[in-house]
Amino acid sequence: MHHPADTDMTHTLDPDDWQAFRERARSMLEDVLDYMEGYREGPVWNDPAGFQSALENAEAGAGAEASDAALRALLPYGVGNTHPRFFGWVHGAGTPAGLMAEMTASALNANCGGRKHAAIRIERDIIDYSLRTFGLPDTGSGLITSGTSMATFIALKTARDKAANFSIGETGLNNAPDLVGYASSGIHACFDRAFDMLGLGRVALRKLPQDENHRMCPEALKKAIAEDRAAGKTPFAICATAGSVNRGAIDDLRAIGEIAQSERIWYHVDAAFAAALQLSDTHRSKLDGIELSDSIGFDFHKWLQVNYDAGCVLIRDREDQLRAFSDRPDYLADAGRGLGSDMPWPVDFGPELSRGFRALKVWTQMIEFGPEKLAQIVDQNIEQAAYLAERVSALPEFDLLSYAGLNICCFRYTPEGTPDDALDTLNNDIVIALQEQGIAAPSTTRIDGKLAIRVNITNHRTQMSDIDILIEAVAEIGAGMAAEA
Numbered sequence: 001m002h003h004p005a006d007t008d009m010t011h012t013l014d015p016d017d018w019q020a021f022r023e024r025a026r027s028m029l030e031d032v033l034d035y036m037e038g039y040r041e042g043p044v045w046n047d048p049a050g051f052q053s054a055l056e057n058a059e060a061g062a063g064a065e066a067s068d069a070a071l072r073a074l075l076p077y078g079v080g081n082t083h084p085r086f087f088g089w090v091h092g093a094g095t096p097a098g099l100m101a102e103m104t105a106s107a108l109n110a111n112c113g114g115r116k117h118a119a120i121r122i123e124r125d126i127i128d129y130s131l132r133t134f135g136l137p138d139t140g141s142g143l144i145t146s147g148t149s150m151a152t153f154i155a156l157k158t159a160r161d162k163a164a165n166f167s168i169g170e171t172g173l174n175n176a177p178d179l180v181g182y183a184s185s186g187i188h189a190c191f192d193r194a195f196d197m198l199g200l201g202r203v204a205l206r207k208l209p210q211d212e213n214h215r216m217c218p219e220a221l222k223k224a225i226a227e228d229r230a231a232g233k234t235p236f237a238i239c240a241t242a243g244s245v246n247r248g249a250i251d252d253l254r255a256i257g258e259i260a261q262s263e264r265i266w267y268h269v270d271a272a273f274a275a276a277l278q279l280s281d282t283h284r285s286k287l288d289g290i291e292l293s294d295s296i297g298f299d300f301h302k303w304l305q306v307n308y309d310a311g312c313v314l315i316r317d318r319e320d321q322l323r324a325f326s327d328r329p330d331y332l333a334d335a336g337r338g339l340g341s342d343m344p345w346p347v348d349f350g351p352e353l354s355r356g357f358r359a360l361k362v363w364t365q366m367i368e369f370g371p372e373k374l375a376q377i378v379d380q381n382i383e384q385a386a387y388l389a390e391r392v393s394a395l396p397e398f399d400l401l402s403y404a405g406l407n408i409c410c411f412r413y414t415p416e417g418t419p420d421d422a423l424d425t426l427n428n429d430i431v432i433a434l435q436e437q438g439i440a441a442p443s444t445t446r447i448d449g450k451l452a453i454r455v456n457i458t459n460h461r462t463q464m465s466d467i468d469i470l471i472e473a474v475a476e477i478g479a480g481m482a483a484e485a
Contacts (some may be wrong), residue, residue, distance in 0.1 A: 028068055035075045036082075036096045040461060043438020045080040077266075080441050084461035085470060088443030090245070090273045090302050093459040095375045097368055098307035101361035113353035114332065114345030123346060123359035129355035129366070130314055133278055135291030141318035144300075144310060145351045145357045148272040149190040151297030151313035154350050156181070156194045156237055158295065158315060158324040159266035163236035166323045173199045182224060182262065184216035184251060186244040188270055205239075214249040214404065216240060218259060225263055228276075238267045242287055243274030246445050246454070248406035250274060254289025261292065269293045274459060276303035281373040283382065286406075294320075300362045303381070303458045304374055310358045313350075321349050381407045381457040388455060388467050397475065401447040410452035411443060413478035422485065424451035430478050439473045440466075 015021035026098055037351040051073065059066060081091035127142040145151045164176045179200055185207045195205045206228070208220045225235050238260045240251040260267035269290050275298035277283045278290070290296065297312045300306035315321040326348035328334075333342045333427060347353045365374075380480055382405075389403035392411045395436070402410040412427045431453055434440045445454045453474065 007222045024064060024068065028071065031072055032075070032293050033096070033098070036099075039082045039085055039093075040374070042076075042083075043085040044085050044441045045078075045435055046076050047436065048077040051077050053086060064344065069286055081308075081459070082461075083441075084459055084463060085440040085466045086459060087455040087470070088441045090456050090458055092299075092300075092302045092305045092308075093461055094307040095305055095365070095369075095460075097364070098361050101364040102307065105357040105360045107359050108357060110355075110357045112139065112355040112357050112359065113347045114343075115339050116446075117339075119357045119359065120342065120345065122363050124363050126359050126366075127312075127314070130312060133371075134275075134293075134296060134314060136296075136314055136316055140314060140316050140352035141317055141321045141349055142312060142314040143346055144312055144362065145350070146309045146358075147301070147311035148188075148270065148297045148299050149193065150350075152190050152268075153194045153197060153272065154313045154321075154325075155295035155297055156176075156191075156239075156317065157198055158321050159237040159268065160198055160200070161324040162266065162320050163234060169324075170325070177236075178232065179236045180204045180206055180228050180233045181237035181239060182208060182216075182221055182235065183239040184208055184210050184241055184244075186210060186214060186246060186249060187239060187241055188245055191239055191270070210249075214244065214247050214402075215258060216251045218255045219235045221256065221259055225259075225265070228475065235263065235265050237268055238263075239268045239270060240271055240293075242271035242290065243406065246408070246447065247402045247410065248274070248404045248408035248456075250286050250404075250406070252289070253287060254292065257289045257292030260294075266294045267292060268295045268297070271296055271298040273299060273302040275299075276378045279371040280378045281375070282379050290422055300365070303378055304365065305377065305460055306361050306365050310362050315349075325349055325351065378407075379461040381459070381462065384457050384464060384467055385409045385455070387464060388457075388471070391467065391471055395471070395475075397478075398471075401450060401452045409455045410447050411455075412450065412452050415478060415482040418482055418485070426478065426481055426485070427451050427453055429481055430474055433477050433481075434470075434473060437477075440470045442470070 062275065080086045082093050082153045108119065112119050112123060123144055124223060126144060128138065130142065131138060132138045143154065145154065160179060163179055168176050181204060183205060187207065191205060192202045195202050206224050208224060209217050211217045228235055238256060240253055240256045242250050242253060257267050271290065277286050294316045298312055300310040300312060301308045323346060326344060335341050346355060388409045389400055392398045392400045397413060397415050398411055399414045400411045412423060413430055414423060418426060428451055431442055431444050434442060443454045445452055
């Protein structure tokens with residue numbers, strides 16, 4: 001049988017000239033670093049209307065020069081979270097050092113669903129480190145996920161399956177108990193989606209009233225559990241919030257955890273961004289009781305400044321998570337030795353077999369900066385939010401609507417003579433003007449029925465001067481709009 005010589009096998013996607021590729025890569029790296037060094041400069045956000053993204057326009061197959069030109073053209077059109085005055089949503093700013101991990105991960109191109117290789121070891125080490133950080137036992141488990149939404153789904157599927165004695169995976173929901181869960185009315189929308197995807201329906205998530213501090217009311221929780229049990233339903237999960245989206249409020253984690261223990265119900269804590277408080281000596285007490293949880297969902301890519309995407313789910317009992325997800329076909333059988341060994345694999349703890357090497361950038365972030373330096377950023381952002389609340393409170397044309405002592409402050413501009421029914425439109429227009437002019441990027445929400453300018457600070461580049469710039473711009477733009485009304 002004829003076997004063609006290697007020189008005849010010409011189809012590859014590797015460079016024909018590695019030296020030329022090195023020069024190409026160095027040129028791109030310099031341009032990317034120039035962009036990163038200038039994060040503070042220029043507008044926070046550029047409208048991408050002028051960016052050509054269609055492959056027909058970019059000429060698919062046009063080669064390396066066209067590809068690199070397209071990448072360079074993309075750089076000005078990010079969402080803006082790398083800029084110090086990106087305030088609207090809870091996005092971390094990332095770090096230039098993240099490039100090192102991303103380059104290494106790209107070089108390895110590892111599938112982190114399984115098999116015996118160093119990437120899996122690193123992910124396990126990050127999970128073990130996180131379990132210790134939150135006071136969970138070393139018999140726990142977890143996964144690095146795309147974000148807290150996936151972490152929530154994994155945690156609640158584990159809770160659901162345990163409540164049904166792990167029968168749902170085989171027989172479905174038809175013969176399962178009538179399951180219900182509990183959260184405050186300020187819970188993140190990803191919980192509605194999780195209940196939907198788990199086949200329980202959003203109606204199975206009981207959203208309970210909040211107390212005067214906008215936290216879940218423990219008495220309302222106990223009452224709802226008793227009523228549901230009396231109606232023949234099975235409470236399977238209590239979902240506490242550590243850092244609500246609108247206000248940054250933190251439920252009484254200890255009180256809720258103790259209720260969960262006494263009622264023998266799975267206790268989940270949504271700590272998407274506020275998990276970072278666990279690193280801070282000053283603010284760690286705000287998470288008192290999180291160690292009682294059966295599961296925690298949070299993001300490394302928010303307040304811990306890891307580049308997107310990197311979330312995490314932690315589970316108290318490793319066997320619960322394995323029973324919820326491990327279903328090993330023949331082609332993934334344990335070989336005992338070699339590449340097909342070193343089990344269980346990440347695929348045994350979640351729904352994905354194909355997974356990127358997210359854990360690497362978390363690992364190197366902790367190696368380079370460590371918990372103390374990351375905690376300094378958390379403390380700094382809280383001081384900046386407190387400064388914003390203080391300044392807003394002192395200005396007669398501003399109205400402070402919410403500040404819960406964390407990193408989120410909600411207020412609005414209320415110039416004298418503007419009728420109440422016009423304030424919502426005015427403040428919405430101010431926010432859009434701030435974004436379109438590239439000055440700052442807050443968002444809007446509703447606080448007690450009033451449209452508010454919402455400022456969240458989870459950015460290590462933000463300085464006190466950026467808060468001053470925001471306030472002055474709101475006042476100037478708002479005064480101009482009010483005068484024209």
